[in-house]
Amino acid sequence: MEAIVDGRESAVGAVPSFLSTVNGPEALSTLPAERLPELAEEIRRFLVDRVQATGGHLGPNLGVVELTLALHRVFHSPRDALVFDVGHQTYVHKLLTGRQERFPTLRQAGGLSGYPSRAESVHDLVENSHASTALSYADGLAKARQLSGEQERAVVAVIGDGALTGGMAWEALNNLGAAQERPVIVVVNDNGRSYAPTAGAFAEHLSVLKSGGGAGACRNLFTDLGFTYFGPVDGHDTVAIEAGLQRARALHRPVVVHVTTVKGKGYGPAEADKADCLHAVGARFPAAGNGQTGAKAPSWTTVFGRELLQLANAREDVVAVTASMLRPTGLHLMAQAFPDRVFDVGIAEQHAVTSAAGLAMGGYHPVVAIYATFLNRAIDQVLMDVALHRLPVTFVLDRAGITGPDGSSHHGMWDLALLTAVPGLRIAAPRDTPRLRELLGEATGIADGPSMLRIPKGTATPPIPAVARMGGIDILHRSPHRPLDVLLVPVGPLAQAVLDAAGLLEEHGVGATVADSRWIHPVHEALPGLAARHRLAVSVEDGIRTGGIGSALAQKLRDSGVSTPVTVLGLPPAFLPHGPRAGLLARAGLDAEGIARTTLDAHIAVSSARTTLDPAMSRRPR
Structure with missing residues (x-):
């Protein structure tokens, strides 16, 4: 298949003729089984071409082609509920449910979402792309079907072995296995990986099952929890998968169908990609004339990873924790140099945070690197397990703010509103690479409580020098x-x-001071005094503007008796769509023009109010 993607023409070629006849899942029911390998091959060609043209999740989708075909041949969506965990492996599902023509817009502004989307299709039930949730959705759906007497409508949850490392998945299994009267089919897509090799004892257990140690009716972890177990089934043999799914449906009880697949199946580079560089890919074929030359500036993640390695070299007490995001958060550099001091706990953010609390109690300084959107799942642990105990844990939130093409579930826009409520938590936001290095060192030097750094997705900002420093600002x-x-x-x-x-603003005759406090929460003690010398203060943040840094600044000024009004600029408290980071920030008024426009309007309003209160001010020289 490599020859298919070596040239630009393949990336923009026509939809394969056989695949183009599949306009919905009902078309699969009349397809002879012997034609399925041909269709699977065309789907893979389509995915390699289109995903490398637009960017998106390639490896996971290449691995589930036959599995998705079998699901749609055995079950009848949307009457039967198909719930995909995480959702980044649903490109095949989208192809089979009538969205082929929209694939050139994949992950583009206004185009096809990279995850299931309820607005796109009745076949997409769940669009939250946070892992380990599908089984709980399935449990609730099965309860609803039981209450309404519709138990002939199947409920199927597809979950990967990586997502099964999450605690929420086990909470659901505990409930599903105990409800023998509610038939839920759990399809375990086992490729041995999530973003990286699956961590923990459960991965070892699946390996035993794959080797024959628990095949068929033998006792294993699933059967002990109350499930009937079928497997392991070759996940690239559609006929075999269909047979297993048909047997599972006929039982009318909780069943696990253990399917083994190969991530990146059918595309040599993706199959051999042990570093998961082809898990998700950027656009391979840029528009004509837009090719870039020269050395690419490092990302914020890369700068963080390099600086953490330097800290680890200098301090033996520095350790690192992540939740199945070793390379995406930049921890792989430290893991290569100090494998015993970096802990990947699987897709288990809650456990990651409280485990870090234990490390801190044991005399180490943990650095917990997690995507900002995923730390939302561990707010209670940050609050009660770390902050309550005043433990020295440093959180580094990658992908903070607008992330771009991954959309509403991945924008890291909630952290400031949630975490400014945590007592004793100090939050920093570096404006450029020197400040990232500086603030990481300061954060890991804090010994009496937790600290946090938030960094965005994308190329790191080059140095922005200060013209002065005033009391740390x-x-x-x-x-x-x-x-x-x-x-x-x-x-x-x-x-x-x-x-x-x-x-x-200066072009409109408005003078401005720009002040970066570096440590953005709690609000710096010098900011009220600085604000008192100005007619208006304007805060600008890439989190939701309700309850974030701007709200804290306004409260601080009120508490300090400073009457300077505060205009808060930030993201709206809404689920924002996918699109380029710069474009979404501009839509929210957070580009230079938007900030200037809103500030100018607020300044005019403040000046008018002052003139109304004191008409003599209009005659005073400025």
Whole structure:
């Protein structure tokens, strides 16, 4: 198949003729079984071409082609419920449910989502792409079917071995296995990996089953929990999978069908990709004339990973924890150098946080690297297991703010509103690479409580020097020879847009100071005094504007008796769609033009109010 993707023409070629006849899952029921391998091959060609043209999850989808064909031949969606855990492996499902023509728009603004989307199709039941949730959805659906007397409508949950490392999946299995009267079919897609090799004792147990140690009716972990177990089944043999699914459906009780697959199946580079670089890919064929040359600047994640390695070299007490995101969070560098000091706990964010608390109790300083969106799942552990005990744990939240093409479930926009409520938690947001290095060192030097750094997805910002430092606050800009009209307070990497906005404000005769407090929460003690010298303060953050840093700044000014009004700029409290980071920030008014426009309007309103209160002010020289 490699020859198919070596040239640009294949990436923009026509939809394969055989696949184009499948306009919905009902078309599969009349397809002779002997034609299935041909259809599977065409689907793989389609995926390699289209996904490398647009970017997206390639390896997971190549591995589930035959499995998805079998699911749609045995079950009748949407009457039968098909719930896919995580959802990044549903491209084949999308192809088979009438969305082939939209694939050129995959993960593009306004286009096809990279995850299931209820707005796209009645065949997409669940669009939350956080792992380990499908079994709980299935449990609730089965209960609803039982209550309404519709138990002939099957409930099927497809979950990977990686997602089964999450605690929520086991909470669901505990309930599903005990309800013999509710027929739920759990399809375990076992490829030995999630983003990385599956961690823990359960992965070892699956290996035993795959080797024949628990095949057929033999006792194993699933049967002990009350399930009938079928497997292991070759996940690339559609006929064999169909037979297993038909048997499972006929039993009308909880069943596990253990399917073994190969991630990246049918595409040599993806099959051999042990580092999971082809788990998700960027667009391989840029538009004509848009090719980039020269050395690429490092990402925020890369800069963090390199700096953490330097810290680990200098300090033996520094350890690291992640939840099945070793390479995506930059921890692989430290893991290669110090494998005994880096702990991948599987897709188990709650356990990761409380395990880090235990490491801190034991005298180490853990650095917990997790995507911002995934730490939402462990807020209670941050609050009660770390902060309550005032433990020195440093959290590094990758993909904070707008992430781009992965959409609503992956935008890291909730962390500030949630975590500013945690007592004793100190939060930093570096504006550039030198500040990332600086603040990581400061955070890991804190011994009396937790700390947090948030970094965005994308290329790291080059140095933005300060023109002065005032009590720990970096002054990035002061308008020369102008009044102190507006104090602009950016959060982290939005500093550059705010600096550009300050220039636009000056063109309208409005003087501005730009102040980066580096440590954004609790609000810096010097900020109220600085704000008091200005007519207006404007905070700019890439989290939701309700309950975030701007809200905390306004409260701090009120508590300090400072009357300077605060305008809070941030993201709306809504689920934002997928699209380019720059475009989504601009839509929220968080680019230079939007910041300047809103600030100018607020400044005019404040000035008008002051003039109304004191008409003589309109005659005073500025």
